[in-house]
Amino acid sequence: MISKNKKLIPLYVLFTIMCFLIVNIYNTAFKGGKFTCNRYILNTYIYILLSLVIISVENILLEHNNVSLNTIFGGFRGFLGILLFLFISIGLLILVMSINPKKVITKHFTWLLLILVLGLCAYPSYLKTIKDNTVLVTLFSTITILLIFTLVAFLKPEWISLSIGPILLFLLLGGIIAELCFIFFNFNRNRNTPYERKGFAYFFIALFILFILYDTKKLQVNATNCKDNTVDYINESLGIVLDALNLFQNIANVND
Numbered sequence: 001m002i003s004k005n006k007k008l009i010p011l012y013v014l015f016t017i018m019c020f021l022i023v024n025i026y027n028t029a030f031k032g033g034k035f036t037c038n039r040y041i042l043n044t045y046i047y048i049l050l051s052l053v054i055i056s057v058e059n060i061l062l063e064h065n066n067v068s069l070n071t072i073f074g075g076f077r078g079f080l081g082i083l084l085f086l087f088i089s090i091g092l093l094i095l096v097m098s099i100n101p102k103k104v105i106t107k108h109f110t111w112l113l114l115i116l117v118l119g120l121c122a123y124p125s126y127l128k129t130i131k132d133n134t135v136l137v138t139l140f141s142t143i144t145i146l147l148i149f150t151l152v153a154f155l156k157p158e159w160i161s162l163s164i165g166p167i168l169l170f171l172l173l174g175g176i177i178a179e180l181c182f183i184f185f186n187f188n189r190n191r192n193t194p195y196e197r198k199g200f201a202y203f204f205i206a207l208f209i210l211f212i213l214y215d216t217k218k219l220q221v222n223a224t225n226c227k228d229n230t231v232d233y234i235n236e237s238l239g240i241v242l243d244a245l246n247l248f249q250n251i252a253n254v255n256d
Contacts, residue, residue, distance in 0.1 A: 037226035047237035058119035101232040153216035160217040201253035215239035
């Protein structure tokens, strides 16, 4: 019983943090039931942190209740499962970003659904770090990279140009297509390919470091140009949330 309670301590801490963040969002991000430009950067990071806390709570609860990957993915395991959740995530991402921020309840409900789906996408990597006993190393590595390059973006914003956005998107699409092709042609084959997988992981780690710099610079520009009738902290936060998740997943693949 004591051992089980100790395992739940991180969950209790995260629930406490979640409640604190929700209260802060209500107090600082809204005015008259709508988003306000006040404390733009702070509010965006509160949404980022809340998203990551929700994903963490979801993964810990799934692991604590011994929910297997087969239970989640059902008959869509392997390559089809990857494609299915990729398309669902992209579809929900597009839907969330297209919803007017003035529709507060609809926007937040769809955002929460997206965050939960992203949590399911991160669950295989989380289980892998548990199995390999690398969860703390992976987590601290992810946090360290986020902090360092966020700090760089705030201290030296002149080093970063928003014109690199299309280039980063092109590299991301190319990397995803290449990795999917690699998985497809090697699926169900008795072939050990750790070096190729790690090669993809290092590529995506480098790419998402650049995305952190880009998204942080974009956040600074949007904060300066903010208007109360267009401000949208949910859309603003999603880029860095995706950067953090992809960093975690790829660092997990490196820490075999």
